[in-house]
Amino acid sequence: MPPAPKPIMLSPPPADIAPEERMYLDVYDAIMSHRLTAGTKLTEQALGEIYGMARHHVRRVLARLAADGLVDLEPNRGAYIASPGEREAEDMFELRQVLEAKVMDKLAGSLTEAGHRALRELIARERDAWMRGDRPLWIRLSADFHIELAKLAGNGLLVDTLRRLVSRTTLLISNLDTAGQQPCSFDEHAAVIDALRDRDGARAQAQMARHLEQCACRMLARAPARFDLRSALGKGAPPGGAPGRRKRE
Structure with a gap:
């Protein structure tokens, strides 16, 4: 059985963790919150400067994020936040339909x-985050709902596979949804739970299939050309100057 998956971060990591783990959790959280958006380039030099770490440590963190499906490592070009194309998106949602x-x-x-x-408590937290306008927390809770369902099903390999798919498809949810469109809607989640409560497997499958179809329709607003890596990771401006910027080449 694979190791237990890393939970989606819902609060800042503790202060006493190792620097490499802190970088991993910070970047993971920033991606899942859409503070680092699909297509964003992550340079080893910039990350090393922000965290005061050598490049080989940064490479290990990027490799972990790549294993999670959140970062693509491109030969001779570097690391980018995963930006699945239309065909890959269709394939991922098709596979999610089968697994879920x-x-x-x-x-x-x-x-x-x-x-x-x-x-139910998770859905309530998701709804509360939406009502308070806390979009980053809402996105993470929406993704976590699917992982928690898989955990309750009791198959560790399924959890690991679905977690990677959920993380990667979360990148496809637009930051610019029009009014009334709610990616990974808590109302749709509640309908799934109602069916499970009634032990109605056919209805639960139908509700989940409909929900995933809606998620697949709420597709991607691509990454902005320019961004501030330090700000996205919550690190502020560097000493003695304005923060640097990067763009995808």
């Missing part, structure tokens, strides 16, 4: 009261 239908099938007859309560 299986999750629904497993949970329809086995979801415990404790599991149901935990999912």
Whole structure:
């Protein structure tokens, strides 16, 4: 069984963690919050300067993020926040339909009261984040809902596979949704849980399929050409000068 997946960060990492782990969690969180958007270039030099780390440490962090599906490592060009194309997006959502239908099938007859309560609490937090205008937290909670369902299904390999797909497809959700369009809507999540509560596997599968179809329709606003890496990672301006900028070449 693969190691337990790293949870999506919902709060700042503790102050006493190793620098390499801090970089990983900071960048992971910034990507999942859309502060670092699809197509953004991550340079080893800039990250090394921000965290005071040698390039070989930065490379290890980028390799971990690549394994998560959040970063693409391009030979002779560097590391970029993953920016799936239309065909890949279609393939990923097609695979998610298959995997999450299986999750629904497993949970329809086995979801415990404790599991149901935990999912309800997660949806309530998601709704609250949306109502308060906390988009970064809302995006992370929306993604985490799908991972928690997979965990409750009890298949570690499925969790690991689905987590990578959820993380990568989360990058496709636009930062510029029009009014009334809610990517990974908490209302759609609630409909899935209602079906599971009623032990109606067919209805749960139908609700999840409809939800994923809606997610697939809320596609990507591409990364801006210019961005501030330090600000995106919450590190502020460098000593003695304005923050540098990078753009995809």
